[in-house]
Amino acid sequence: MVSDYFENMNTSSEKSLWNLFVEGDKNAFSSLFKTYYSPLYSYGLKISSDQCTTEDCLQNFFIYLHKNRRNLSEINNVKSYLFVSFRRAILKNLKQERRFSSYDEIFESNHLFAFSPEELKIEQEISNTKNTALAVLLNSLSTRQREVVYLKYYSELSIKDTAEVMNISYQSVLNTLQKAFSKLRNEIVEQEISAVLQKK
Amino acid sequence: MVSLLLKTILMSNKNLSLLEILINDASFVNWAKNQNQNDVAFWKKWIAEHPDKIDTVYNAKAIVLGIQFNPVQIPENKINRELNDILAQIEPGETAPLKPNKKTSILTYLGIAAAVVLIVTFVNRFSAEDSTIVTHKTVYGEIIDLKLPDGTSVVLNGNSEISYDKSAPRNINLKGEAYFKVKAIPSTQAKFWVNTKDLKVEVYGTQFSVNTRNEKTGVLLDEGSIQLLLGNGSTRKMIPGEMVSYSDDDKEVTHKKVTQDLSYSLWREGTYVFNNTSVYEVMRNVEHAYGLKTEFIDEELKNQKLSGGIPNQNLKICLSAIEKSTGTRIVVKDKRLLIFKN
Numbered sequence: 001m002v003s004d005y006f007e008n009m010n011t012s013s014e015k016s017l018w019n020l021f022v023e024g025d026k027n028a029f030s031s032l033f034k035t036y037y038s039p040l041y042s043y044g045l046k047i048s049s050d051q052c053t054t055e056d057c058l059q060n061f062f063i064y065l066h067k068n069r070r071n072l073s074e075i076n077n078v079k080s081y082l083f084v085s086f087r088r089a090i091l092k093n094l095k096q097e098r099r100f101s102s103y104d105e106i107f108e109s110n111h112l113f114a115f116s117p118e119e120l121k122i123e124q125e126i127s128n129t130k131n132t133a134l135a136v137l138l139n140s141l142s143t144r145q146r147e148v149v150y151l152k153y154y155s156e157l158s159i160k161d162t163a164e165v166m167n168i169s170y171q172s173v174l175n176t177l178q179k180a181f182s183k184l185r186n187e188i189v190e191q192e193i194s195a196v197l198q199k200k
Numbered sequence: 201m202v203s204l205l206l207k208t209i210l211m212s213n214k215n216l217s218l219l220e221i222l223i224n225d226a227s228f229v230n231w232a233k234n235q236n237q238n239d240v241a242f243w244k245k246w247i248a249e250h251p252d253k254i255d256t257v258y259n260a261k262a263i264v265l266g267i268q269f270n271p272v273q274i275p276e277n278k279i280n281r282e283l284n285d286i287l288a289q290i291e292p293g294e295t296a297p298l299k300p301n302k303k304t305s306i307l308t309y310l311g312i313a314a315a316v317v318l319i320v321t322f323v324n325r326f327s328a329e330d331s332t333i334v335t336h337k338t339v340y341g342e343i344i345d346l347k348l349p350d351g352t353s354v355v356l357n358g359n360s361e362i363s364y365d366k367s368a369p370r371n372i373n374l375k376g377e378a379y380f381k382v383k384a385i386p387s388t389q390a391k392f393w394v395n396t397k398d399l400k401v402e403v404y405g406t407q408f409s410v411n412t413r414n415e416k417t418g419v420l421l422d423e424g425s426i427q428l429l430l431g432n433g434s435t436r437k438m439i440p441g442e443m444v445s446y447s448d449d450d451k452e453v454t455h456k457k458v459t460q461d462l463s464y465s466l467w468r469e470g471t472y473v474f475n476n477t478s479v480y481e482v483m484r485n486v487e488h489a490y491g492l493k494t495e496f497i498d499e500e501l502k503n504q505k506l507s508g509g510i511p512n513q514n515l516k517i518c519l520s521a522i523e524k525s526t527g528t529r530i531v532v533k534d535k536r537l538l539i540f541k542n
Binding site: 013016017026027030033034037038039041042055058059062063066067118119120121123124125126134138149152153154155174177178181182184185 | 217219220233255258259262263265266267268269270271272273274279280282283285286287289290291343516517520521524
């Protein structure tokens with residue numbers, strides 16, 4: 001019920017909250033900040049792998065939002081808007097700080113969206129695989145596949161919003177998900193088979 | 201039925217992939233989660249009849265089930281600290297943020313920091329004609345920040361009123377709900393009082409919140425220490441995490457330990473936060489904030505539980521948030537809120 005509640009908040013009420021923020025309402029700004037600090041921080045950390053960079057970027061990002069609130073483009077969904085903009089901000093920062101020539105280079109050189117076993121719930125619906133093994137499997141996916149998995153299941157964005165955040169088409173998200181889970185399923189099955197064989 | 205629907209969709213939308221149809225189909229989702237026996241039976245049969253689609257079906261199932269994460273939640277005090285940093289940067293010169301960070305609270309408040317909530321019904325002892333009395337009032341849904349002559353900050357919630365005599369600005373009377381951040385005066389150790397008909401709160405430098413909505417006074421202490429002078433002549437010292445409520449009508453005192461009752465302190469940031477609170481309790485908050493009366497058309501809705509934040513400065517947003525989180529319908533009619541099952 002709690003998650004339903006926040007999902008609903010994200011649509012109509014959050015839009016109203018956003019409009020109040022644009023009008024300069026301090027409480028609305030504080031409320032948005034408190035709601036999105038954790039999810040955006042986690043997302044940024046998955047990209048930068050650096051707590052200080054993420055914190056600084058996030059602070060500058062909210063200051064930027066407040067300063068430019070009247071000039072921001074019309075938004076449909078607060079959550080995906082914040083994710084898109086913060087993703088852009090942190091990538092720009094990484095490019096400048098670490099002197100990458102392009103965003104592609106960032107995605108190639110860093111291990112973005114690495115998952116740890118601690119981040120996974122003990123009970124997984126998809127299989128009984130141990131979390132350590134599942135984390136290894138997730139980390140064997142491509143960077144794009146890991147980001148889709150992260151946005152869809154960790155940040156709980158819809159497929160449409162995931163596409164918007166990553167600036168790819170709805171169909172690309174679907175294809176990426178299908179490839180990712182096809183690989184995961186095959187690997188899980190193989191692990192289960194080898195586990196059975198080892199027992200004998 | 202479902203099969204027919206699926207066929208129609210597949211035929212009419214050549215561009216829509218089977219995968220896309222499956223993951224958006226409520227019946228398929230039920231099968232994937234093993235939830236509805238009719239759906240489970242239907243999809244078992246469908247799979248048996250479409251062996252060529254088995255891979256897509258199992259990928260779709262995996263996408264529906266997904267990966268379960270434990271998202272990291274940054275501690276609330278850390279978030280508040282970051283927020284205050286930003287508020288200080290974007291509003292230089294304006295009043296300091298309400299929650300000071302640990303360092304300044306210790307220096308400024310002599311180590312005595314307390315956050316208190318009072319729930320009171322107050323009888324105003326002053327007539328409006330008396331010119332030495334200063335009064336601040338808010339209308340429904342309005343929240344204002346005030347600075348008292350001694351430097352104390354006050355946030356006054358909707359439908360509330362504070363008053364004091366100009367000659368004694370550290371002796372405040374309250375009706376409604378307010379949050380105080382009392383300025384300490386170390387040289388004289390001057391006290392600060394908040395009066396209600398039930399009791400008097402006595403503090404040095406501290407932060408606390410006062411609510412005079414119900415037929416009694418409730419005091420909730422978050423930090424520091426505080427002394428209460430009850431209407432029956434006795435005194436009570438409180439330690440953090442305790443709540444005392446007292447009514448001078450029946451002289452009844454309750455003194456108990458409370459855990460994380462956020463709903464009492466977050467209103468000043470524009471949100472009521474509820475943690476597994478009944479709709480009945482939630483609506484009482486709304487009644488007070490907006491001066492409305494609630495009528496439960498479907499009585500059993502009273503006990504439904506709700507968790508999350510409800511914005512308290514805009515009735516429309518507030519009601520729509522409650523409606524959506526509880527599956528109810530709330531109709532506003534002549535200052536009354538009628539609550540139905542949806």
